[in-house]
Amino acid sequence: MAQHRVVLLPGDGIGPEITAVARQLLEAVSKRHGFELSFEEQPIGGSAIDATGEPLPASTLAACRSADAVLLAAIGSPRFDTLPREKRPETGLLGLRAGMELFANLRPVKIVQALIDASSLKREVIEGVDLLVVRELTGGIYFGQPKGRIEADGDERGFNTMTYAASEVDRIARVAFDIATQRQGRLCSVDKANVLDVSQLWRDRVDALAPTYSEVEVSHMYVDNAAMQLVRDPRQFDVLLTGNLFGDILSDEAAMLTGSIGMLPSASLGSDGPGLFEPVHGSAPDIAGQDKANPMAMVLSAAMMLRIGLNQAGAADELEAAVDKVLAAGFRTGDLMADGCISLGCAAMGQELLKAL
Template sequence: MAQHRVVLLPGDGIGPEITAVAKTLLDAVSQRHGFSLSFDEQPIGGSAIDATGEPLPASTLEACKAADAVLMAAIGSPRFDSLPREKRPETGLLGLRAGMQLFANLRPVKIVPALIGASSLKPEVIEGVDLMVVRELTGGIYFGQPKGRIEADGDERGFNTMTYSASEVDRIAQVAFNLARERRGQLCSVDKANVLDVSQLWRDRVETMAPDYSDVAVSHMYVDNAAMQLVRDPKQFDVLLTGNLFGDILSDEAAMLTGSIGMLPSASLGSDGPGLFEPVHGSAPDIAGQDKANPMAMVLSAAMMLRIGLKENAAADDLEKAVDKVLAAGFRTGDLMSEGCSQLGCQAMGDELLKAL
């Protein structure tokens, strides 16, 4: 029997609630498909600050690096906003990504037929949308040096540095090209090359690599136009490749095509070692502990973990089919609720997903 070690990072807000649902489903699906999962729960973010004073304890990072895969829920809470930046929950997440050397963030956006009515866009615009955002995760303006705040000429100035090396662009572009090969063979690289030198390097490197992937149609788009096109005609996109800052923004915009950010999973991968799998939504502290959370993005993240991280494809298929079946039956959490459907809380939705398995 195959055995997989999984670190669970429930984090903050609704994180523990949706983690409990995912864990129950993972236990069930692993038993069905004849493999075992051992879970090691570790603190991160606000829960880690409360426990240890640090958003990413060294013990959490070491446990994650030693695992076969890491499944995280969400981090963050307004009550930590007054802390120095290096002590905030978000810094713990950035440190985890850097410590695990996770440079590629994959965010699939696929329209579920049962949820077409939940989107704020017209059905004819979003029907059939199936795209993948590939975001570079450990470079760019979030990590560039120098950065900070200084007094200069009698004024205060804040500054950050957007920087990429050719090798950083090459390795994330390779991930995107390979994904495009497995999908519909279309790659759109998003930058701001008309203004930014770093984006011109990005575009040059993608163009240099393109001849090695003659089976992939490559195009380029400025980020402002890409933001508009995602709303105007999202079906034109297959794989979207972009840097850290632009990818952060565009992936959340793309998430709303589905009607709720509560439906979208993600994977963060490195060259080797375990991957990190997490829903793209936040910790939703306003509804934490109220049994209102939508656990489906967490469940779909668990499915991505099974497929990509643990190579348990059949089990991943089962989790995804369970989500489709429950939605087709008309069950909804509050963020997806529409006329004629049955509204459920987080735990009850987990129960329905377990029945669907």
């Protein structure tokens, strides 16, 4: 029997609630498919600050690096907003990505037919949308040096550095090209090459790699136009490749095509070692502990973990089918509620998903 070690990072806010649902489903589907999952929970973010004073304890990072896959729920709370930047929950997440050497973030956006009317966009705009954002995760302006705040000329100045090496662009571009060959064969690279030197390098490197992937149709788009096109005609996109900052913004915009950010999973991968799988949404501290959370994105992140991280495609298919079945039956959490549907809390939705398995 195949055995896989999974580190669970419940984190903050609604994280423990949606983690509990995902763990139940993973335990059920693994038994059905004849493999064994062993789980280890570790603190990160606000929960780690409360426990250890640090947003990413060394023990958490070590456990994640030695696992077969890592499933993260959510981090963050307003309680920690007054802490120094290096002590905040978000710094723990950045440190985890860097410590696990995860440079490629994959965010699929696919319209679920049962939820098509939940989107704020017209049905005819979003019907059939199936795209993937490939975001570079460990470079760019979030990690570039120098950065900080200084006093200069009698004024205070804040600064960050957007920087990429050609090798960093090449490795994330190869990920996007490889994925495009397995999808519709279309790659759109998003930059700001009309203004930024770093984007000019980005575009040059994508063009240099393109001949190696002759079966992929390559296009380029400025980020401001890409933001507009995502809400004007999202079906034109197959794989969207972009840097850290632009990818952060565009992937959240793309998420809302589905009507709720509570439906979208993601994967963060490196060249070697375990991947990190997490829902796109945040910790939602305003509803934490109230059984109002939507666990679907966490469940779909678990399915991505099974498929990509653990090579258990059959089990992943079953989890995704369970989500579709429950939604088609009219069960909804509050963020997705519509006329004629049945409102459920987080735990009850988990039970319906178990029944659907």
